Amino acid sequence: xxxxxxxxxxxxxxxxxxxxxxxxxxxxxxxxxxxxxxxxxxxxxxxxxxxxxxxxxxxxxxxxxxxxxxxxxxxxxxxxxxxxxxxxxxxxxxxxxxxxxxxxxxxxxxxxxxxxxxxxxxxxxxxxxxxxxxxxxxxxxxxxxxxxxxxxxxxxxxxxxxxxxxxxxxxxxxxxxxxxxxxxxxxxxxxxxxxxxxxxxxxxxxxxxxxxxxxxxxxxxxxxxxxxxxxxxxxxxxxxxxxxxxxxxxxxxxxxxxxxxxxxxxxxxxxxxxxxxxxxxxxxxxxxxxxxxxxxxxxxxxxxxxxxxxxxxxxxxxxxxxxxxxxxxxxxxxxxxxxxxxxxxxxxxxxxxxxxxxxxxxxxxxxxxxxxxxxxxxx
Numbered sequence: 192x193x194x195x196x197x198x199x200x201x202x203x204x205x206x207x208x209x210x211x212x213x214x215x216x217x218x219x220x221x222x223x224x225x226x227x228x229x230x231x232x233x234x235x236x237x238x239x240x241x242x243x244x245x246x247x248x249x250x251x252x253x254x255x256x257x258x259x260x261x262x263x264x265x266x267x268x269x270x271x272x273x274x275x276x277x278x279x280x281x282x283x284x285x286x287x288x289x290x291x292x293x294x295x296x297x298x299x300x301x302x303x304x305x306x307x308x309x310x311x312x313x314x315x316x317x318x319x320x321x322x323x324x325x326x327x328x329x330x331x332x333x334x335x336x337x338x339x340x341x342x343x344x345x346x347x348x349x350x351x352x353x354x355x356x357x358x359x360x361x362x363x364x365x366x367x368x369x370x371x372x373x374x375x376x377x378x379x380x381x382x383x384x385x386x387x388x389x390x391x392x393x394x395x396x397x398x399x400x401x402x403x404x405x406x407x408x409x410x411x412x413x414x415x416x417x418x419x420x421x422x423x424x425x426x427x428x429x430x431x432x433x434x435x436x437x438x439x440x441x442x443x444x445x446x447x448x449x450x451x452x453x454x455x456x457x458x459x460x461x462x463x464x465x466x467x468x469x470x471x472x473x474x475x476x477x478x479x480x481x482x483x484x485x486x487x488x489x490x491x492x493x494x495x496x497x498x499x500x501x502x503x504x505x506x507x508x509x510x511x512x513x514x515x516x517x518x519x520x521x522x523x524x525x526x527x528x529x530x531x532x533x534x535x536x537x538x539x540x541x542x543x544x545x546x547x548x549x550x551x552x553x554x555x556x557x558x559x560x561x562x563x564x565x566x567x568x569x570x
Contacts, residue, residue, distance in 0.1 A: 277301035
């Protein structure tokens with residue numbers, strides 16, 4: 192049997208297939224466009240809700256330590272200058288020598304002072320002779336006055352002359368004592384037990400009395416090492432905990448693993464206005480000479496914790512005209528503005544005494560335009 196196919200039906204079949212493909216492509220394009228529009232609308236809706244980062248407050252510890260940089264100095268540190276002019280006759284100690292109080296360090300040759308002492312001694316003898324003669328004369332004239340042998344005016348003059356000669360004697364004696372004391376300054380002695388840390392003179396050098404510019408270098412520099420002074424600047428937040436007699440620990444960087452007991456002996460009792468710190472002085476026993484004066488150290492203090500207070504990063508605070516506050520996120524992801532009362536300031540972290548709890552979610556770097564009730568997304 193022969194089947195006959197018309198030319199019209201042969202052309203209609205490819206046309207139907209092309210139409211079907213066109214419809215499919217059209218539907219896919221419409222679907223893709225609708226999907227993109229819906230995704231864009233969703234993204235725009237999400238972008239309209241602010242994205243915030245939150246942190247949880249941390250509880251303050253029962254006790255905490257604070258480590259501060261410290262300046263270590265000798266308990267006593269003094270330069271030694273000459274009190275008389277002359278040439279250095281001999282030097283008995285050098286840098287690094289351990290000396291005792293009153294120990295002879297050097298001697299100065301002062302020929303001028305020696306001659307002045309001899310002159311003063313002669314002057315004292317002359318004054319003493321004149322005073323003796325004046326007293327004898329006054330006594331004789333007073334005796335003659337009793338028999339009216341001399342005038343009273345002459346007697347008064349002799350008595351006054353005897354008083355003047357006595358005053359001259361006292362002045363000559365005082366001058367001699369002054370020169371003898373000046374002669375004693377030929378001997379340079381240690382003012383206290385310590386170590387010679389510097390020497391500015393040598394035998395034969397000319398030394399001048401006094402100190403300061405234009406006078407000359409110091410003869411010696413002495414430091415007492417058996418006990419050290421340690422100075423620390425304590426921030427204002429911790430100043431109330433600094434009490435005289437309190438304990439601390441001193442650490443030196445080059446002595447890893449070692450620490451030394453330090454005791455608070457005094458404070459400046461006032462905060463420095465530029466740094467808001469309290470200058471604190473501590474003492475450290477250095478009888479074994481393990482610490483060198485002038486070292487850089489660190490002092491560790493133990494302070495009580497904040498009790499029930501919580502701590503948050505300092506960049507969570509919001510400063511407004513009505514006062515200090517923080518921005519929190521509630522269970523419905525809406526903003527809440529809560530006023531807070533601060534405790535201690537630790538720099539990057541602050542202590543909050545009232546206003547929030549450890550369960551609150553605190554917004555980091557809140558916007559100044561934050562409004563309560565606004566919905567947000569958590570980053």
